[in-house]
Amino acid sequence: MFFRNFVIFSALTLTLLGSNSLSKEIAIESLLPKDFPEGWTRISGPQVYTQKTLFEHIDGQAEIFFKYGFQKSVFAIYQNGNNSKDQIELDLYDMGNVLQAFGIFSRFRGEDRTAGVGLESNLGDSSLLFYKGRYFVMLYATEADAVILKKMAMTISSSIPDSSPAPKEIESFPKEGLKPGSIQYYPEGLLGYQFLKRGFQGIYVPKDQDKGKRDDKSETKVEVKGEDIEYYLFLVILKDSKELEDILNTFRDTLSKRGKVDSEASTPLGSKVLKGEDPYRGRILIVPKGNYLVGAAGFKNDKEAEDRLAELIKNMK
Secondary structure, three states: OHHHHHHHHHHHHHHHHHHHHHHHOOOHHHHOOOOOOOOEEEEEEEEEEEOOOHHHHOOOOHHHHHHOOOOEEEEEEEEEOOEEEEEEEEEEEEOOOHHHHHHHHHHHOOOOEOOOOOOEEEEOOOEEEEEEOOEEEEEEEOOOOHHHHHHHHHHHHHHOOOOOOOOHHHHHOOOOOEOOOOOEEEOOOHHHOHHHOOEEEEEEOOOOHHHOOOOOOOOOOOOOOOOOOOEEEEEEEOOOHHHHHHHHHHHHHHHHHHOEEOOOOOEOOEOOOEEEEEOOOEEEEEEEEOOEEEEEEEEOOHHHHHHHHHHHHHHOO
C-alpha cells in the first residue's frame, strides 16, 4: 500500500512539475494572434526582444519596463489587404507577474473608455492597451478602427494561459470620487518619496468640487494634471513591522524638516496616525495597517480624507 501511494504521489508530483515547467517555457511568439480579422495579414515579425535587446526596439522607454520586471517581448505588424496604409503594430510584453503587468499598464493607460479585454483595458482613438496575467499588450493602429482593435485584442487575450487575478490592492480603493484610470502601481518612489518604495496611488476629486466650493485659505495645491484641488490616496507595501516603523519614522522626520507635523494628530483611524504638511504634496495623513501604510496627500478637507482612508482600510483584505 505504501509503495502504491508513493508511486501515485511521485507521478502527481512529476505531472505538476512538468505542468509548471511547461507554462514557464511557453514561447512568447506563440501568443500572437493566429486568426486575423478578414482581409488582414502579418507583414512583419515576430521579432522577440530580451533584456539585452529591448533598447533596440524602444530605446527611450526601455528603462521603465526594466523597473517593472520586464522579461521579454514580441513585436509584429499587421496590414489590411485592402489598404496598405492601414496597419496595426502589436507589442506583447512578459512582465514576470500580474502585479508588474498591471504596473506598466497603469503607467501607459489614459482616461479613455475600457475595451472589456483582459483584466483591465484602455481604448483610445487608435490604440488599445490591456493586461492579463503576467502579460501587457499594446496595439497601435495607423487608422482608427475600434472594431478591428477589439477583435485582435480578444484573440490575443484568449491565447494567454495565465489566469492570475488582478492585484487585490486595486479593489481596496474607494470608488466614490476616484478619477477614472488614475490608480497606478510604482515599484519605487511612490508619490515622489524615494523612501516609500513600492505601492499604489489613486487620484480623487473632492466631494464639493462639482458644487464649485473652494476655500482659498485652506486649499492646498498638488502637482497633478487637471484640477489643482485633486488629491491622492495611497497604499505602501512593506515587508514587515520593522520596515513599517522605519518608514513611518522617516516620513515623520521628512515632514519635520521640510514641512510640519501636527502636534495633535488624534483621529478615528487609530493612535499611530501621522498627520502634517509637506510643501510639495500639501496636507499628509498616514495610517499603519498590518504590513501596509495607507495615506492621503494633497487634500484640503481633513474629514473627507479621514473618511475615504477609513473606507480604504475597511476594504483591505
